[in-house]
Amino acid sequence: MTQSNAKSSSATIRDVARLAGVSVATVSRYLNQTAVVSEETAARLQAAMAELKYVPQAAARRLATRKTKTLGLLLTNIHGDFFAPLLSGIEAATSEAGYDLLISASGRATPRQSFPLSLGPHNTDGLLVFAESLSEPALRQCYELGLPMVFIHQTPPADLEIPCVTVENKAASRRLVEHLITVHGRRRIALLRGPAGQEDSHWRELGYRQALEEHGLPVDPALIAPGDFDRDVAQASVRRLLQAGIELDAIFTGDDEAAVGALAALKEAGKRVPEEVAVVGFDDQRLSAYLTPPLTTVRAPTDAVGREAVRQLLNLLHTGTAAPLTLLPTELVIRRSCGCQPESA
Numbered sequence: 310m311t312q313s314n315a316k317s318s319s320a321t322i323r324d325v326a327r328l329a330g331v332s333v334a335t336v337s338r339y340l341n342q343t344a345v346v347s348e349e350t351a352a353r354l355q356a357a358m359a360e361l362k363y364v365p366q367a368a369a370r371r372l373a374t375r376k377t378k379t380l381g382l383l384l385t386n387i388h389g390d391f392f393a394p395l396l397s398g399i400e401a402a403t404s405e406a407g408y409d410l411l412i413s414a415s416g417r418a419t420p421r422q423s424f425p426l427s428l429g430p431h432n433t434d435g436l437l438v439f440a441e442s443l444s445e446p447a448l449r450q451c452y453e454l455g456l457p458m459v460f461i462h463q464t465p466p467a468d469l470e471i472p473c474v475t476v477e478n479k480a481a482s483r484r485l486v487e488h489l490i491t492v493h494g495r496r497r498i499a500l501l502r503g504p505a506g507q508e509d510s511h512w513r514e515l516g517y518r519q520a521l522e523e524h525g526l527p528v529d530p531a532l533i534a535p536g537d538f539d540r541d542v543a544q545a546s547v548r549r550l551l552q553a554g555i556e557l558d559a560i561f562t563g564d565d566e567a568a569v570g571a572l573a574a575l576k577e578a579g580k581r582v583p584e585e586v587a588v589v590g591f592d593d594q595r596l597s598a599y600l601t602p603p604l605t606t607v608r609a610p611t612d613a614v615g616r617e618a619v620r621q622l623l624n625l626l627h628t629g630t631a632a633p634l635t636l637l638p639t640e641l642v643i644r645r646s647c648g649c650q651p652e653s654a
Contacts, residue, residue: 320361329357340365359450365431370574376406380435380622381428383442384414389566390594391538391611395461398615399437406623408434415442430456435622436459440507457625461618463508464634472631474618478509478591481607481639482516483523485589486561488641490524490607493648495559495587497529501536501543501571503563506561510538510563513591517561531555536567543570551578559587559647565594568604568646593642603644610637 322340326333331350339346339354346354357363363555380403387396396412413427428436435457438448445466446481451458458471465471489495500517503510518528532555534546543562550557551574562568568590572582580586590597593608614637622630643649 320363322363322365324361325354325357325363328361329353334510341505355446357451359446362453364454375581377432377434378441379409379411379433380619381433382410382412382437382439383428384412384439385442387412387414389538390596391564391566393511393595394612395439395615398612399619400615402616402619406619408623410634417540430454435459437618438463438573441470441504451506453609457622459618459622459625459631461614470633472621472625472633472635474614474621474635474637475508476609476611476614477639478512478635479516481641482513482561482591483520484640485591485607486517486520486604487524488643489559489561489587489589489647490520490526493559493583493587495530496515496526497557498526498559498561499520499532499547501546501553501555501560501562501567503536503538503567506540513561513563517556532557536563536570538564538566539559540566540573543567544574545570547574548577551575551580559589560597562588562590565590565597565604565606568606569596572600574644581648587648588646597642598644600646602646605644605647605649606642608640610639613637 322333322336326336329336329350330353335346335350336354339351358419362473368407371572382399384390384392401408410435412430415427429451436451437459439461440463443451449469452469452471460471460473462475464473464475478610489498497518498521500514502514535549536543536546543566547560547570560571562571568588571588575582575586575588582588588604590604590606592605592611597604597606617635617637621635625631643651
């Protein structure tokens with residue numbers, strides 16, 4: 310696949326100021342981030358720059374020469390064990406290629422995400438964009454500027470040719486829930502779903518639903534609760550399920566962070582794992598083998614995702630082409646939390 314270069318534009322900073330109805334000084338302060346402007350003014354400036362396809366001169370020079378030798382990484386956050394191997398893979402691959410790495414972790418993007426971004430054509434040759442860290446308006450502006458980008462754990466809008474690197478979620482989740490049903494006879498399997506709108510969460514829930522349906526088990530809305538890939542949210546959800554008297558004999562937590570919270574809530578309630586309630590997760594984070602009991606989960610190659618995302622971005626920089634979608638395989642890791650007694654345990 311190819312990613313188009315920026316369309317040429319002869320617009321000037323004065324044209325932006327005129328269209329946005331502000332002074333040239335205001336545009337300059339906004340572009341250089343030397344002063345705060347109101348959200349309403351920022352929105353007008355963003356709209357004016359998009360309409361005029363205006364590229365700040367410093368950004369235009371760097372975009373043309375591609376000589377920063379720096380890659381940017383946009384993340385929602387860097388907390389939790391999930392991000393450590395991802396960052397390790399990205400940093401290693403970037404360093405091996407002779408590039409520097411700039412990281413911005415500013416939370417989930419909002420529709421009014423400010424532009425220019427802290428990372429972009431003014432200081433990077435290309436961007437690695439983690440799921441939900443870039444709003445669609447800001448994404449489209451970066452795309453119009455011709456900035457090479459690769460998405461991680463999120464597919465781009467259908468009309469934008471942006472490569473994506475992610476892992477196989479649905480089939481692995483289905484196999485994991487089937488394991489609970491066929492090997493351990495579990496019938497009341499709760500799901501702690503991930504964040505709403507998050508693609509990994511969507512595919513994992515779909516795998517859960519398919520496993521139940523294929524084995525003639527109903528999808529009970531009472532057994533589906535928020536997990537948000539967060540141990541505190543998961544702990545609160547399991548606590549509420551138990552206090553409400555919801556019958557359950559297993560929990561698919563959506564990810565290993567949520568599994569930590571689920572295990573804590575079950576311990577609080579005096580529930581034995583896995584004898585009374587089995588618990589399984591996703592990702593196989595470093596802590597998973599050391600939980601009590603060790604966690605049955607899905608091993609996702611998170612380090613390899615980081616490395617592959619860098620490889621695809623470098624392909625885009627050097628050849629103008631990259632694979633539209635790279636889907637890395639996952640595998641079940643059986644430990645004691647589902648009820649099995651692995652030989653290595």
